[in-house]
Amino acid sequence: MTEAVREIPLSRPWLDEREEELVLEVLRSGRLSLGPWIDRFEEQVAERVGAPYAAALSSGTAGLHLLCKIAELGTGDEVITSPLSFVSSANCFILEGATPVFADVDPVTLNLDPAAVEAAITERTRAIVPVDMFGLPCELDELRTIADRNGLALIEDACESLGAEYRGRPLGAHGPSAVFAFYPNKQMATGEGGIVTTHSEDEWQLLRSLRNQGRSYDGGGGWFHHVRVGMNYRWTDIQAAIGLAQLEKLDRILELREAAAARYGELLEDVGGVETPFAGDGDHKRSWFVYVVKLDADLDRAAVMDALRREGVATAEYVPCIHLQPYMQERYRFAAGLCPVAEEVSRRTLALPFFTQIEASDQHRVVEVLSAAVANAA
Numbered sequence: 001m002t003e004a005v006r007e008i009p010l011s012r013p014w015l016d017e018r019e020e021e022l023v024l025e026v027l028r029s030g031r032l033s034l035g036p037w038i039d040r041f042e043e044q045v046a047e048r049v050g051a052p053y054a055a056a057l058s059s060g061t062a063g064l065h066l067l068c069k070i071a072e073l074g075t076g077d078e079v080i081t082s083p084l085s086f087v088s089s090a091n092c093f094i095l096e097g098a099t100p101v102f103a104d105v106d107p108v109t110l111n112l113d114p115a116a117v118e119a120a121i122t123e124r125t126r127a128i129v130p131v132d133m134f135g136l137p138c139e140l141d142e143l144r145t146i147a148d149r150n151g152l153a154l155i156e157d158a159c160e161s162l163g164a165e166y167r168g169r170p171l172g173a174h175g176p177s178a179v180f181a182f183y184p185n186k187q188m189a190t191g192e193g194g195i196v197t198t199h200s201e202d203e204w205q206l207l208r209s210l211r212n213q214g215r216s217y218d219g220g221g222g223w224f225h226h227v228r229v230g231m232n233y234r235w236t237d238i239q240a241a242i243g244l245a246q247l248e249k250l251d252r253i254l255e256l257r258e259a260a261a262a263r264y265g266e267l268l269e270d271v272g273g274v275e276t277p278f279a280g281d282g283d284h285k286r287s288w289f290v291y292v293v294k295l296d297a298d299l300d301r302a303a304v305m306d307a308l309r310r311e312g313v314a315t316a317e318y319v320p321c322i323h324l325q326p327y328m329q330e331r332y333r334f335a336a337g338l339c340p341v342a343e344e345v346s347r348r349t350l351a352l353p354f355f356t357q358i359e360a361s362d363q364h365r366v367v368e369v370l371s372a373a374v375a376n377a378a
Contacts (some may be wrong), residue, residue: 001083001186001262005311005312006309006365007314008128008132008312008313008314008353008365008366009288009314009353009355010185010285010314010315010316010351010353010354011116011131011184011185011290011353011354011355012184012355012357012358013185013189013356014030014189014246014253014355014356014357015183015189015242016326016356017243018048018245018249019241019242019246020051021039021055022034022241022244022245023051023200023238023241024108025241026069026237026238026241027238029237031108032235032236032237032238033235033236033237034054034212034237035245036235036237037237037241038056038235038236038237039143039238039239040240040244040335041195041240041243041244041247042054042055042056042195043058044244044247045180045195045197045359046223047266047315048076048170048173048247048250049170049172049173049178049180049197050170050172050173050198051172051173051178051197051352052198052199052201053197053198053200053201053203053204054195054197054198054204055193055196055198055204055207055208055211056068056193056194056195056208056235056240056243056252057150057184057193057196057211057233057234057235058192058193058194058211058232058233058234059181059192059193059233060088060157060179060181060182060183060194060213061088061091061092061177061181061194061209061273062098062161062194062211062231062233062357063090063180063181063194063196064088064090064092064129064157064179065091065096065154065233066094066196066206066207066210066231066233067092067155067177067179067196067203067246067347068093068095068098068129068146068155069096069154069210070125070203070207070210071126071127071153073096073097073098073126073127073153074092074096074097075079075097075098075100076097076124077093077098077099077101077103077124077125077127078099078100078122078124078125078126079098079099079100079101079102079125079126079127079128079129080101080102080112080120080121080125080127080128080129080132081093081101081102081103081112081128081129081130081131081157082102082103082111082112082129082131082133082322082342083102083104083105083107083321083322083323083324083337083338083339083342083343084106084131084133084207084321084322084339084342084345084346085131085133085157085298085319086109086159086317086319086322086324087322087325088159089129089131089157089322090102090129090322090345091131092155093127093130093163096260096319097126098126098127099332100322100323100332101122101125102118102120102334102338102339102342103116103117103120103339104116104134104339104340104341105311105339106341106344107285107341107344107345108137109133109139109141109278110133110134110136110278110345110377111127111130111131111132111133111136111137111138112130112131112138112143112168113341114139114142114143114146115179115308115358116287116320117130117143117146118127119277120237121146121150121152123234125150125152125154126152127147127152127153127154127155127156127371128143128146128147128152129155129156129157130157131157131158131160132156132158132160132161132164132171133160133287133289134152134160134290134292134318135160135161135163135164135187135286135289135290136161136164136278136284136290137161137164137165137171137284137285137286138156138166139271140156140166140171140174140176141166141167144175145237145360146219147236150172154176155176155177156171156176156177156178156179157179157305158171158178158179159181159186159194160181160186160289160290161180161187161289162188162250162287163187163250163253163254163287163341164284164285164287165284165285165361166285167283172197175199177196177198177199177200177203178196178197178366179194179195179196179197179198180194180195180196180197180281181194181239182184182194182239182243182246182283183191183287185285185290186289187250187253187254187288187333187356188195188243188246188247188253189242189244189246189291190243191239191242192239192248193235193239193243193281195214197371200236202206204331205217207368208228208367209227209228209234209294210228210230210231210233211230211231211232211233212230212232212233212234213226213230213231213232214226214227214229214251215227215229215230215232229324242294243371245378253356254287254288256356257288257354257355257356258288258357259285259350260288260291260354260355260356260363261277261286261288261291261354262367263360263363264276264291264352264363264367265279265352267363267364267367268367268370270366271370271374272296272374273299273370273374273378274293274294274295274296274374274375275293275294275296276293276311277291278337282291286329288354290350290351290354291351291353291354292316292318292328292349292350292351292352293349293350293352293370294345294348294349295348295349295350295374296348297344297348297376298378299377299378300326300377301305301317301347301348301350303373303376303377303378304370304373304374305317305350306375307369307372307373307376308366308370308373310367311369313353313365313369313370315350315351315352315353316350316351317346317349317350317351318349318350319349319350321339321342321343321346323338324336324343324346352370353365353366
């Protein structure tokens with residue numbers, strides 16, 4: 001009888017009795033939405049990142065979308081963003097009718113190259129949406145200078161980067177509005193959900209109204225008083241309860257993920273054909289979201305990934321370029337060659353199993369299987 005292969009998942013949230021305890025409190029309260037748990041969560045996240053205001057929403061995508069709406073982006077406008085990201089980095093303003101413009105990325109950080117952003121600006125450019133890719137802060141000061149010089153909105157997609165720091169301060173503390181997300185593979189997981197941190201009280205009030213069908217928060221008019229077109233981007237108190245439990249152990253989450261990343265770095269040091277991710281420097285403190293390695297160009301990535309999966313090691317392409325997604329090519333006629341650095345990175349990268357409580361023995365197993373797979377694919 002063949003022995004079953006032990007599966008090592010790509011990601012897994014860290015949930016325990018504390019999340020159960022707080023969720024049970026919400027259930028017993030009878031207040032499942034628009035209640036005090038959300039207020040508490042927003043206040044604690046704002047304090048954590050060093051921003052005066054925070055508004056929780058149904059997803060990180062929802063937060064990005066509302067910031068694009070508040071910036072009044074629309075038809076005829078161009079918005080510059082990264083081609084190497086999840087599609088929401090572009091969808092957020094496409095939903096408002098704006099046109100995506102993709103600037104290439106730095107080959108080391110995988111974040112937007114400020115020089116490429118500057119070169120992509122036209123008279124129709126209205127905003128920049130930089131991404132803190134895989135938890136590494138983007139070149140925020142340079143991009144903010146470019147945005148200010150050209151009168152552009154700057155919307156920070158920090159959905160993968162809660163806990164990261166740029167030049168000694170947390171992302172969210174630097175001025176531009178930032179969006180964080182809590183999907184189950186993120187550092188902090190609530191199932192679904194996101195939050196916008198902002199330094200503008202007016203923007204905060206707009207976010208609260210827009211997420212709740214455009215209702216007024218000026219104290220008059222009642223529940224059915226709507227002062228603008230809005231959406232149902234509301235969050236729930238159940239999710240907020242999970243989030244509060246996650247916040248209590250966020251420091252430990254970040255420590256464990258950093259330790260796991262360091263362990264991978266040591267284990268992979270002598271594995272030929274595999275390049276480990278840039279860990280950060282004095283200006284960029286990464287918050288480890290995923291662990292993505294780059295294979296040598298002459299290796300067959302598909303063969304390597306198939307070998308990993310046969311041995312029960314989960315893996316995934318991280319990530320396909322946005323501008324080469326089918327709907328992007330059909331709608332905007334984007335084609336290969338537009339962003340050569342991002343495209344080359346996208347062809348060669350893959351994610352290894354990585355999560356807060358990954359066992360050292362599992363990491364040893366992952367690297368053992370990867371090493372054999374690379375040797376066979378050479």
